[in-house]
Amino acid sequence: xxxxxxxxxAEMRRWGYRYVVTPSLENLDALALGLEADQRRRLFKLxxxxxxxxxxxxxxxxxxxxxxxxxLRTAPLPLRLCxxxxxxxxxxxxxxxxxxxxQVGAELIGASGSVAxxxxxxxxxxxxxxxxxxxxxxxxxxxxxxxxxxxxLELPPESKSGIKSLLARRDFVGLEALLEQTPLRxxxxxxxxxxxxxxxxxxxxxxxxxxxxxxxxxxxxxxxSRVHSLLGAYGQGETVxxxxxxxxxxxxxxxxxxxxxGQDLGSPLAQGGRYDRLLGRFGRPAAATGxxxxxxxxxxxxxxxxxxxxxxxxxxxxxxxxxxLDSALRLGASLRLFGMRAVVDTQARGQASAGAWAAGLxxxxxxxxxASGLVGWAPAGGRLRRLPAEQVVVRLAGGS
Amino acid sequence: xxxxAIPTGVLLxxxxxxxxRSGAVELDREEIGRKLLVEKDGLRVVLVRPADVxxxxxxxxxxxxxxxxxxxxxxxxxxxxxxDLCFGGCDLVLAAPEASPLDDxxxxxxxxxxxxxxxxxxxxxxxxxxxxxxxxxxxxxxxxAPQLGLVDAIVDLTASGRTLRENRLRVVAEVGRSxxxxxxxxASLKTRTEALQExxxxxxxxxx
Numbered sequence: 001x002x003x004x005x006x007x008x009x010a011e012m013r014r015w016g017y018r019y020v021v022t023p024s025l026e027n028l029d030a031l032a033l034g035l036e037a038d039q040r041r042r043l044f045k046l047x048x049x050x051x052x053x054x055x056x057x058x059x060x061x062x063x064x065x066x067x068x069x070x071x072l073r074t075a076p077l078p079l080r081l082c083x084x085x086x087x088x089x090x091x092x093x094x095x096x097x098x099x100x101x102x103q104v105g106a107e108l109i110g111a112s113g114s115v116a117x118x119x120x121x122x123x124x125x126x127x128x129x130x131x132x133x134x135x136x137x138x139x140x141x142x143x144x145x146x147x148x149x150x151x152x153l154e155l156p157p158e159s160k161s162g163i164k165s166l167l168a169r170r171d172f173v174g175l176e177a178l179l180e181q182t183p184l185r186x187x188x189x190x191x192x193x194x195x196x197x198x199x200x201x202x203x204x205x206x207x208x209x210x211x212x213x214x215x216x217x218x219x220x221x222x223x224x225s226r227v228h229s230l231l232g233a234y235g236q237g238e239t240v241x242x243x244x245x246x247x248x249x250x251x252x253x254x255x256x257x258x259x260x261x262g263q264d265l266g267s268p269l270a271q272g273g274r275y276d277r278l279l280g281r282f283g284r285p286a287a288a289t290g291x292x293x294x295x296x297x298x299x300x301x302x303x304x305x306x307x308x309x310x311x312x313x314x315x316x317x318x319x320x321x322x323x324x325l326d327s328a329l330r331l332g333a334s335l336r337l338f339g340m341r342a343v344v345d346t347q348a349r350g351q352a353s354a355g356a357w358a359a360g361l362x363x364x365x366x367x368x369x370x371a372s373g374l375v376g377w378a379p380a381g382g383r384l385r386r387l388p389a390e391q392v393v394v395r396l397a398g399g400s
Numbered sequence: 401x402x403x404x405a406i407p408t409g410v411l412l413x414x415x416x417x418x419x420x421r422s423g424a425v426e427l428d429r430e431e432i433g434r435k436l437l438v439e440k441d442g443l444r445v446v447l448v449r450p451a452d453v454x455x456x457x458x459x460x461x462x463x464x465x466x467x468x469x470x471x472x473x474x475x476x477x478x479x480x481x482x483x484d485l486c487f488g489g490c491d492l493v494l495a496a497p498e499a500s501p502l503d504d505x506x507x508x509x510x511x512x513x514x515x516x517x518x519x520x521x522x523x524x525x526x527x528x529x530x531x532x533x534x535x536x537x538x539x540x541x542x543x544x545a546p547q548l549g550l551v552d553a554i555v556d557l558t559a560s561g562r563t564l565r566e567n568r569l570r571v572v573a574e575v576g577r578s579x580x581x582x583x584x585x586x587a588s589l590k591t592r593t594e595a596l597q598e599x600x601x602x603x604x605x606x607x608x
Contacts, residue, residue: 139590169481170479170481171481174481176484197593197597199590259590261587262587263591266458266585266586267460
């Protein structure tokens with residue numbers, strides 16, 4: 001998992017994102033500013049000495065936003081920041097899902113518009129690639145499309161909030177029943193019911209454009225069209241689908257949103273989108289977009305496709321006989337100087353037990369330092385030879 | 401290959417009938433009951449306990465599932481609830497002994513003790529009514545509890561009302577209406593869109 005995390009962070013650095021460290025424990029009030037009620041409920045809470053409530057972070061966008069609006073408030077915008085770390089949530093539902101999960105994410109703060117949206121989406125795709133995943137796909141949608149539909153409906157506010165909460169629960173049976181009780185019979189009503197099916201390539205934007213009659217939805221379609229063509233320029237045209245039915249936290253996201261899916265994984269690998277209102281809540285209004293990758297799921301995807309990262313192998317196990325300890329320690333240090341991974345034994349061993357010890361460590365080479373200071377070494381397929389330490393180092397470093 | 405989880409019990413026959421009517425796959429009850437997992441006509445059908453359908457779908461081990469709404473009340477998750485399949489209809493009701501003073505919500509005591517197999521649905525209903533409730537979670541023969549004075553009332557499913565009558569219970573309030581539903585995994589809808597949409601529309605078209 002650490003290797004995957006490193007690969008993703010390295011990709012983010014290549015895009016000019018600066019790594020920031022945010023706390024795992026935050027003031028509950030501060031965290032709550034960026035979370036919906038359901039997410040707030042799931043936070044692990046504890047109380048501070050003075051009685052105020054603290055919480056363990058359930059996601060890290062809010063802490064990063066706080067940092068951008070606080071410590072980094074004089075840093076010029078746009079800010080490109082990335083982070084990695086555990087997030088903790090309490091899931092009272094029937095599954096005991098793991099409470100601690102690992103996320104890596106990036107935020108582009110202070111840039112609005114399609115170019116910024118496309119940068120973040122393309123980078124998310126490249127991050128999955130860097131982690132070693134293939135056959136993933138990215139679904140791009142827009143929160144304004146649905147908001148526009150809803151604004152355009154002539155319904156009392158209770159019905160609108162009912163529609164929202166049914167959609168948030170993905171309950172289309174309930175939605176259909178609710179819509180049947182309303183006098184609505186418009187193309188937009190039909191569109192609401194066909195929500196999850198509105199996916200595809202650029203042609204669906206045109207099709208959807210004919211069905212909606214409100215400025216907000218039309219604007220969303222225009223933005224999606226621009227982002228889609230920019231993603232083509234990034235070389236991500238193949239991996240991207242447009243998804244007008246994307247259902248995400250309606251009150252948090254303010255523009256383009258996206259999710260990445262792997263093959264045969266039941267939930268999204270990565271999620272993100274534009275959240276232009278969050279920074280303002282911390283006193284530094286700024287447009288922002290970003291995403292996070294669920295590392296645990298990426299690991300599951302890699303394991304299923306047989307591409308789980310190999311455990312790192314030791315290059316050398318250095319054993320020693322009673323008089324050879326000092327030489328053995330020097331040999332270990334030289335090997336490390338050449339970038340090799342070497343373990344020096346903590347006790348003296350005879351020839352036979354040294355073999356078993358090195359095999360147990362999974363080391364590529366067993367080097368046995370003898371009383372004479374010479375090193376016993378059997379190159380792959382070769383017979384045992386005794387060589388001066390420097391020669392062994394040079395030959396191992398040379399790749400034999 | 402698309403996989404669909406169907407439940408044992410009262411919804412099994414309806415599920416198999418729907419799969420057959422829609423031309424998706426023809427399976428007999430014996431075969432699926434014996435093998436639990438059958439691959440036929442490009443479809444993988446798995447037979448699981450009613451309460452487990454949502455778990456298989458939510459984790460993506462099954463793309464689709466047929467499940468009673470009564471189970472979904474108790475197992476909220478990230479699945480999409482797509483179609484009301486209209487069979488297996490029954491009501492979740494609050495029922496009390498015939499002689500009980502419980503009637504309109506106004507007559508309910510400040511705190512009511514209720515036995516049920518459906519704690520989440522019961523809690524949501526009582527909260528809507530503003531009723532304080534003490535819940536006793538039972539796993540079977542819930543009808544017995546009020547007769548022995550364990551609880552004031554029960555919240556349970558009833559199709560015909562016969563079991564209630566036989567136990568001299570009467571319906572005090574409707575809590576919810578349940579029928580079989582078609583649910584789908586969130587990622588399957590995105591990664592196998594075409595095959596899944598095609599099957600979903602076929603099933604939808606054959607809802608009776």
